[in-house]
Amino acid sequence: MPSPHQKSNLPILDLSKYQPNDPSSHSSQEFLKELDKTMRNIGFFYVKNHGIPLTVQQDAFKAMKAFFKLPLEEKLKIELINSPHFRGYTRMKGETTNFKQDNREQVDLAREQNAETLEGRPAYVGLRGPNQWPEGVPGFKEDITALMAAMTDVALILLRAMVRTLNIDEDKFMAMFGNDYGARVKLLRYPAMSNEEDRPNEHGLGVGPHKDSGFLALLLQDELGGLQVQTQTGKWVDAVPIPNTFVVNIGEILERLTRKTFVATTHRVLTLTSTDQDRFSFPLFLAPALETRIPQLDVPLAAKNVVSDVKEEQLLQDEVYGVNELNSYCRSHTKVAQKWYPLQCTNGVADKVITKP
C-alpha cells in the first residue's frame, strides 16, 4: 500500500478575476501574480468561478456513469483495440502506469478528426482520427462533447495566462500549436476497494504516480477523493474534492519549455479504503499539435532539486511532441500499440522512423 500522506491547503485560484481581453487590469494582474507563484511552486491548483455551468458537468457525469453500467459486451463494442487512434473503451486493469496495472476502467476520446493516410509519414500521424461513440446511452455524445468543449475553452485561457506570466508573446506561443492543438479526455471509473465484481489490485493505486505529457490537465472529480499530488520535496498530499472546482496540473511540455521554471506535477490516485463507492473523474489534457517541435525557452535552467516518484526515462525524450505521445501509448496500452504500431513500438519505445508503406 502507498505510504501515509498528509492533507494540505492547495491553492484555489478564482478565474473570474482574470479578463483575458484586459490582462493589465488590476484584478487580472492579481490573478496572474497568484498563478505565477503557484506555477513556480507546487504546479497544482484548483480553479473556481470557471464559468462552466453545473448542469453541463452533471449531464456529462450522468452519461459517463450510465455508460459504465452497460454490460461488458456492450462496452467492448467500442474497445480501444479497434482504434489506431487510441480512442475507445479500456476494461478494468487494461492500462499500465509506472509499470503497474491501473485499477480503473476508462473511455478515451479526443477532438473529432479525420483519419489520415500514413504512407510515408511519421507514425504519430495515426493518432489523429475519429472517436468511437457508444450507442447504448442516449445523449452520450452530446453531453460528453459539451463538457469537453467547455473544458477546452477554460484550459486554453489558463494556458495563455501561464504563458503571460513568463513574459512571452502569447500569440507567438499559441501559433506554435495553432488550430491543431490536441484535447484528449478520459472518462474514468475507479472501483471501490470493497467492490466484489471489480476487486482492485492490492497495490491500492487507482493510477500510479505519473506526470501528464501535454501542456496542462484540467480535471473534474467527484466528491470521494483519492487524488494526490507530490510536492517538490516528495511529500504526497491529498487533492481533497472541492465542489464546483476543477483541478489543474502542469504537464511535461511546460516543464521542458521553461527549463524547470515550471515543473510538471507528479500525481496519483489511491483506491480508498474508507468508502464503498466507485469514484468517477473526467480529465482533459491540452497538448500541442503532434508535429510541434518543443523548443526550450531562453531562460536559465531553474536551480531546483525536485523529488518525484516518476523516473526520468519515463519523461519526454524527443523534441517532436507526437513521438512522445505515441511513446506513452506504447507503454500504457501495450496490446493496442502492438496491433497498430508493431514496428514503431519495439521495446516499448516509439521509433522515429517514417511509417513503412
Ligand SMILES: O=C(O)CCC(=O)C(=O)O
Ligand atoms: O482521476 C484522477 O483524479 C486523475 C487521473 C489522471 O491523473 C490521469 O488519468 O492522468
Ligand SMILES: [Fe+2]
Ligand atoms: Fe494524470
